[in-house]
Amino acid sequence: MVAILEQTFRDEWGSVLAALIGFLGDFDLAEEAAQDAFAIAAERWPRDGYPEHRRAWLVTTARNRAIDRVRREQTLAAKTALLQLEEKVRGEMSPTTFRDERLELVFTCCHPALAIDAQVALTLRTLGGLTTDEIARAFLVPEATMAQRLVRAKRKITAAGIPFRVPPDHLLADRLAAVLAVVYLIFNEGYSGRGALAAEALWLGGSLVEMMPEQPEAHGLLAMMLLHDSRRDARRRDGELVLLADQDRSLWDVEQIAQGRAALDRAFALGGRGPYVVQAAIASRHADDPPDWRHIAVLYAELAQLTDSPVVELNRAAAVAEVEGPEAGLRLVDELDLDDYRYLHSTRGELLHRLDRDHEALAAYGRALALTSDDAERRWFTRRISELDPTHSPQEGH
Amino acid sequence: MKYMLMIHQGTTPTPLDPAAWATLSEDEQQAIYAAYNTINATPGVTPGNGLQPPETATTVRVADGKTIATDGPFVDTKESLNGYLIYDADDLDAAIELAAQIPAARLGGAIEVRPIQEW
Numbered sequence: 178m179v180a181i182l183e184q185t186f187r188d189e190w191g192s193v194l195a196a197l198i199g200f201l202g203d204f205d206l207a208e209e210a211a212q213d214a215f216a217i218a219a220e221r222w223p224r225d226g227y228p229e230h231r232r233a234w235l236v237t238t239a240r241n242r243a244i245d246r247v248r249r250e251q252t253l254a255a256k257t258a259l260l261q262l263e264e265k266v267r268g269e270m271s272p273t274t275f276r277d278e279r280l281e282l283v284f285t286c287c288h289p290a291l292a293i294d295a296q297v298a299l300t301l302r303t304l305g306g307l308t309t310d311e312i313a314r315a316f317l318v319p320e321a322t323m324a325q326r327l328v329r330a331k332r333k334i335t336a337a338g339i340p341f342r343v344p345p346d347h348l349l350a351d352r353l354a355a356v357l358a359v360v361y362l363i364f365n366e367g368y369s370g371r372g373a374l375a376a377e378a379l380w381l382g383g384s385l386v387e388m389m390p391e392q393p394e395a396h397g398l399l400a401m402m403l404l405h406d407s408r409r410d411a412r413r414r415d416g417e418l419v420l421l422a423d424q425d426r427s428l429w430d431v432e433q434i435a436q437g438r439a440a441l442d443r444a445f446a447l448g449g450r451g452p453y454v455v456q457a458a459i460a461s462r463h464a465d466d467p468p469d470w471r472h473i474a475v476l477y478a479e480l481a482q483l484t485d486s487p488v489v490e491l492n493r494a495a496a497v498a499e500v501e502g503p504e505a506g507l508r509l510v511d512e513l514d515l516d517d518y519r520y521l522h523s524t525r526g527e528l529l530h531r532l533d534r535d536h537e538a539l540a541a542y543g544r545a546l547a548l549t550s551d552d553a554e555r556r557w558f559t560r561r562i563s564e565l566d567p568t569h570s571p572q573e574g575h
Numbered sequence: 576m577k578y579m580l581m582i583h584q585g586t587t588p589t590p591l592d593p594a595a596w597a598t599l600s601e602d603e604q605q606a607i608y609a610a611y612n613t614i615n616a617t618p619g620v621t622p623g624n625g626l627q628p629p630e631t632a633t634t635v636r637v638a639d640g641k642t643i644a645t646d647g648p649f650v651d652t653k654e655s656l657n658g659y660l661i662y663d664a665d666d667l668d669a670a671i672e673l674a675a676q677i678p679a680a681r682l683g684g685a686i687e688v689r690p691i692q693e694w
Binding site: 288290336337338339340344348 | 665671
């Protein structure tokens, strides 16, 4: 019983909240009303039975609660709002035909006029249904800080007039990219250790695809996340990082790989060739045994053209090294202006080692070690250094 | 909603600095004037005034009933306001779109969009 309630909450929170925000025009009032409605459901449904149209039940109940709330407030502003609300209720009373307004909600939450950390928090709170405390813990900030962040973001939406709508065509491409970036950022936070966030991002990615089935990049993002996540269990062994080439493939989640590739196929079928689609294609080729490095290098070249990113060029160099040898790879690496990037130095270290230039490789790994702030990475670079130079005592970074 | 679009010229060449202004071609100069004309004629826009450069500013404070006037703008010279307009727009997206049409936004400056307080 509790499971059904939790599942309903999970599935319906975003839609119910979106419908209420669309109707009430106020995030806080909508959130309170939605919480009221779910609390009432938790009490009544197990006792009286589950309604046929759960979302409609929840929205209607929440709407009535919101009107009650506004009615109790004695201010003129509240009375004006009430008149408008009651008019709207009369206008649209068919409870089974609620439009799904989650898209409006996600575009509002990911509006570029909000700070990126606020976009992330709002998206997790409203669409994902996470509590403020859960979001705070996931991002390792105090709950009060996260609460403040959410309050300020909601205040800005109202005060600055951020519209609750799906952007018009001429803005859509940029704004869609912003939405996808938020979900990807959540995924990356989860990828670097906090698994709950990765799961949340996958769920959000699935919702985006459901809401925008015609957008290839949405499919591409979902595909890429699924393909990366499929290797989650193989990325670490006893807490230590394991490179892709050394991973135990039996730990890869074949089901997720298949899902990722299916999503990628849909993106291709829609004519997708954007950055997420290409990254998903690369992740898909990485899952081959053995990986088709020639194809991967070509895809990285395509991605570099799309993103103009030296980090992508670095990845291309690593793929080229697999096809044409370490010398060719190193030549590309040394053209890059990425001196502060630890993976530039670890990639150089690896290629130099393959060229039997261990002295230089040691220096490169030393640079990588100095640039990282991640404990697992620090241990990994330290291990590489002691492997290359047995006289070097294996000391932990700090 | 009403917004104030505050124009910060930054390093934008303007006629106030003839040497910098002369680095623009005649076509570019005409394009800038034309852009401002279009913006000022946009429905919902109440054109503001351009301001003399921040070097001409005087900042006034009152302490213990005594008026203290100091030379220069309140904020850093390079951050100071150079002009403004008021825009009565549907929403922030509309205000951002208009702000993006202001030449300073692409020529080295920036536009700050602030909702006007309604009482």
